[in-house]
Each structure stands twice: as C-alpha cells, then as structure tokens.
Amino acid sequence: MTTDFADRLHAVRDRIRAAERRFQRPPGAVRLLAVSKIQPAAAIAAMAAAGQTCFGENYVQEALDKMAALAALALEWHFIGPIQANKTRGIAEHFAWVHSVDRLKIAERLSAQRPESLPPLNVCLQVNIDREPTKHGLDPMAVSGIAAAVAALPRLRLRGLMAIPAPAADFSAQRPALARLRILQEQLIAAGLALDTLSMGMSDDLEAAIAEGATLVRVGTALFGPRR
Numbered sequence: 001m002t003t004d005f006a007d008r009l010h011a012v013r014d015r016i017r018a019a020e021r022r023f024q025r026p027p028g029a030v031r032l033l034a035v036s037k038i039q040p041a042a043a044i045a046a047m048a049a050a051g052q053t054c055f056g057e058n059y060v061q062e063a064l065d066k067m068a069a070l071a072a073l074a075l076e077w078h079f080i081g082p083i084q085a086n087k088t089r090g091i092a093e094h095f096a097w098v099h100s101v102d103r104l105k106i107a108e109r110l111s112a113q114r115p116e117s118l119p120p121l122n123v124c125l126q127v128n129i130d131r132e133p134t135k136h137g138l139d140p141m142a143v144s145g146i147a148a149a150v151a152a153l154p155r156l157r158l159r160g161l162m163a164i165p166a167p168a169a170d171f172s173a174q175r176p177a178l179a180r181l182r183i184l185q186e187q188l189i190a191a192g193l194a195l196d197t198l199s200m201g202m203s204d205d206l207e208a209a210i211a212e213g214a215t216l217v218r219v220g221t222a223l224f225g226p227r228r
C-alpha cells in the first residue's frame with residue numbers, strides 16, 4: 001500500500017519534471033499539491049511518508065478531522081473547495097493557503113478571522129474561466145476589480161489565480177482556457193500586483209497547464225486513485 005503511494009507520487013513528479021523540460025520551464029518551477037479530499041488520513045500519512053508535504057482539501061470539517069489525526073506531521077494544508085460564509089473561520093484558523101476565494105465578502109471574513117499568531121493567509125482568486133453557469137469562480141471580467149481590494153486586506157496575501165477549466169478532450173483542446181488564465185494573471189501583474197502563483201492543472205491536464213505557465217498543479221486521482 002505504502003509502495004503504491006510512493007510509486008504514484010514518483011510517477012506524477014516525473015510527469016511534472018518532464019513537462020517542465022519540454023516547455024522550457026525552470027526545474028522546480030511547478031509545485032505539486034496532493035488533493036486528498038475523500039481520502040482517509042491513513043492515505044495522507046502514506047503519501048507524506050513517501051515525501052509529499054502539501055495537501056489540498058475541499059470540505060472544512062473533513063479537513064479539520066484529518067489535520068487533528070495527522071497533527072504530528074509537518075504538513076501544509078490548502079483549502080480548494082467552495083467556501084460558505086459560515087465556514088470561513090475554520091479555514092482562516094487552520095489552513096496555510098486558500099485557492100477558491102471568489103467573493104470580496106469571503107476574503108474580508110478570512111482576513112478578519114486570520115489569527116495574529118499565524119502568518120498572513122495565502123490566497124488565490126478562483127476564476128470561472130470558461131464562464132460555466134454551474135461553476136464557482138469569478139467572471140474573468142470581474143477579476144481585476146476585486147483583486148486590488150483583496151490584495152489590500154491586512155491578513156491575506158494575494159498570490160495569484162486558480163481555475164478549473166471545462167473538461168477538454170486532449171492537450172491542444174485543453175490549452176486555450178489555461179492560456180486565458182495566464183493572460184489574466186499577466187494583466188494583474190502589469191497593473192502592479194505582485195503575484196507568483198498560477199494554480200491550474202489536475203490529473204488529466206497538468207502537462208497543458210505547465211505548458212501555459214502553471215506554478216502549482218492540484219492532483220488527486222493520479223496520486224490516490226479514483227475517488228469513491
């Protein structure tokens with residue numbers, strides 16, 4: 001079991017390194033976030049034993065339970081799921097990163113609730129890059145307006161943008177939406193925001209995401225197997 005996790009971790013790291021080389025990205029330019037939603041704490045512990053330290057979770061209570069079970073390990077927790085206003089405190093108090101901020105009101109609550117004893121909460125704005133009616137995320141046109149306001153909040157550090165593009169059949173079909181997120185990020189940087197994180201790419205599109213400038217890929221299935 002532990003060897004399975006180590007094998008899958010090495011296979012995903014190899015994919016990331018190969019894509020960095022193929023698309024002239026500096027070695028180590030892309031971080032791996034292991035998406036552990038639905039997975040038991042034992043699976044996270046096995047992945048940690050294989051060398052993975054950053055984990056992404058989608059549900060606050062599930063994540064807090066696993067953090068408590070794994071408190072002895074030095075892990076970095078990222079929240080990547082939809083955020084309900086009444087769940088912001090658990091995120092502000094227990095996570096290092098949030099990738100799924102899509103309303104100013106949520107950002108304001110997270111900043112107000114971030115404990116002074118912790119460093120600022122690292123934040124990405126989630127963008128509904130394909131403008132899908134059923135998906136969370138800011139409309140691409142709304143991003144620049146909200147980004148400056150989020151960057152100004154005292155207990156948050158705006159790091160960049162995140163998106164979950166609509167599924168696309170293959171590498172070349174995956175690239176355009178990912179390129180649009182990169183361009184949006186470049187526009188924010190040109191406007192003066194100091195952003196360093198482009199959170200895009202999952203199990204099926206991480207090569208296309210790295211080709212388009214991802215600095216962090218969020219991988220679940222390719223590491224842990226299919227979710228039940």
Ligand SMILES: *Cc1c(COP(=O)(O)O)cnc(C)c1O
Nearest residue numbers: 035080202203218219220221222
């Ligand atoms: C579940 C999830 C992932 C991982 O998706 P896989 O296809 O299993 O790699 C990445 N990002 C977010 C926001 C997710 O909810």
